[in-house]
Amino acid sequence: MKVFIVGIGLIGGSFALDLKAGIPGISIAGIDGNEDHLKQALELGLIDRMSTMEDIHDADLVYLAIPVDASIKVLPEVLDRVKDDCVVIDAGSTKENICRVVEDHAKRRNFLAAHPIAGTEFSGPQAAIHGLFRNKTNIICEVEKTAFKLQEKALEVFQKIGMRIRYMDARSHDRHIAYVSHLSHISSFMLGKTVLEKEKNERDIFDLAGSGFASTVRLAKSSPAMWAPIFSQNKKNVLETLNEYILNLQHFRKLMQEDNFDQLYQEMDRTNHIKEVLNGINKNEELKLQENGK
Structure with missing residues (x-):
């Protein structure tokens, strides 16, 4: 071939x-x-x-x-x-x-x-x-x-x-991928940008950064030459996901401003459900692999 x-x-x-x-x-x-x-x-x-x-x-x-x-x-x-x-x-x-x-x-x-x-x-x-x-x-x-x-x-x-x-179908693909991939990259790029702008002394970033920061900002090392066109091609869906994400960030900030940390805890606790979702997906994938190997 x-x-x-x-x-x-x-x-x-x-x-x-x-x-x-x-x-x-x-x-x-x-x-x-x-x-x-x-x-x-x-x-x-x-x-x-x-x-x-x-x-x-x-x-x-x-x-x-x-x-x-x-x-x-x-x-x-x-x-x-x-x-x-x-x-x-x-x-x-x-x-x-x-x-x-x-x-x-x-x-x-x-x-x-x-x-x-x-x-x-x-x-x-x-x-x-x-x-x-x-x-x-x-x-x-x-x-x-x-x-x-x-x-x-x-x-x-x-x-x-x-x-x-x-x-x-192509339309569903672009809508779903905006949530699980494109938004993740934007979040990573903007976290990296925020830290770089705030921490003028780069040594402090490296001295204080732990595994959480490293894993969250990892995608910011991706090629802009690849990702800028992706955001352009999927503009409508990316903007929709960004709007939802920004609303959640604003809500989080509002709860902090109001010292409503009980509600903040509940928000994070509900979001912990993503562990069960991801574990369920991983188990299903393992079963598929086992079936394919028979």
Whole structure:
């Protein structure tokens, strides 16, 4: 199988590593606007050769792992160039706009809209991790618009790298992901900004920061080049979640101003229910893995 990966960073590079481990004899070509990334990817063994869009007609599978605003521009060009039995998959964190931009494309049947719920706060080819996708959920949107044989090809690849599949419509995906992913990143970025602005002496930050601060601000190390386009593409849903979040922050502040710490305790105690929710989700996932292993 000839695979072309457009964007050799954390996601594209990790996808390449897992493909190499799971599919013997696979050939992976890399395309990236950053030539240094391509050279690094080649040196790290993520790809077998550097390539360009002119060669993409030879691909059996194309994986787009670039910022969502770039994907919207690049995807139609990729579909123009690929052969009829090539499946084109994107890995973007927003789905509604990218599905809309190719809804009338002559080769819409070649495209599979996907979002792997996997990643770290790091970027670039050197951030690639073998096994990043194993046991992770891969959300697929508008699957019915992809040719059945190409669906099968993509699902076989996902199965070999150990991903779980969930189907969702694009609009629901973008609304839900705004809560569980996009809002988390905004919170982390703004916490980091607040601390940096308040603590002019950076040594104090490092001396006083504990594991709670480190884990909460971890996402603020994520690439702005990737996240600014995500917020732009999912603006409506992100603003809605931000409004709700801000109302909760304002309510929390009001309770403190009024010395209503009994109510504050009750708010936090009710929120502790998230432990049960997350534990339930984890147990369900473990059961699914056990069933799949039988």
